[in-house]
Amino acid sequence: MPKETAAFKAGPGSEIAKNQCLICHSAEYVLTQPRLPRAFWEANVAKMRDKYGALLPKDQVPVLVDYLVQTYGK
Ligand code: HEC
Structure with a gap:
């Protein structure tokens, strides 16, 4: 099992991810995705x-989608 150290990488928009995307599940849900295009992150x-x-x-x-695409997408 991966350690519970998974965290969103710092950068513009990362505060939104930290505040809004960890309420229901860990950052792993984002971190374990392959590098997917903007359309995926928007959806x-x-x-x-x-x-x-x-x-x-x-x-x-839009700020969060920019962050996700730049940090974890392609
Ligand atoms: C905007 C911040 C944010 C991001 C980015 C995010 N989540 Fe989720 N997320 C879920 C649920 C439920 C699933 C599906 C879990 C499963 O299928 O095991 C999920 C799954 C995911 C997945 C896996 C792929 C998929 O589509 O199932 C990703 C990526 C993801 N969330 C990203 C409830 C939430 C909730 C609860 C209100 C919040 C807040 C939330 N999610 C905030 C976020």
């Missing part, structure tokens, strides 16, 4: 909000 964040009920404010969505 993923939309799903977290619309389907699972993440409370991420709408105006933070």
Whole structure:
């Protein structure tokens, strides 16, 4: 099992990820994804909000998607 040290890498937007994306699950969910394109991260964040009920404010969505694509996407 990976150690519980998984954390979001620091960078612009990482605070949003820390505050909004660790409420329901660990950062592993993001860190273990392959490097996926922007369309995936847009759809993923939309799903977290619309389907699972993440409370991420709408105006933070593009900042967070930029962070995810730059840090964990391609
Ligand atoms: C905006 C920050 C954020 C990001 C980025 C994020 N999550 Fe999730 N997330 C889930 C659930 C439920 C799953 C599916 C778990 C499963 O299938 O085992 C999931 C799964 C995932 C996955 C795995 C791929 C997939 O689509 O199943 C990723 C990546 C992910 N979340 C990213 C509930 C949440 C909740 C709870 C309200 C919040 C907040 C949340 N998620 C916030 C976030």
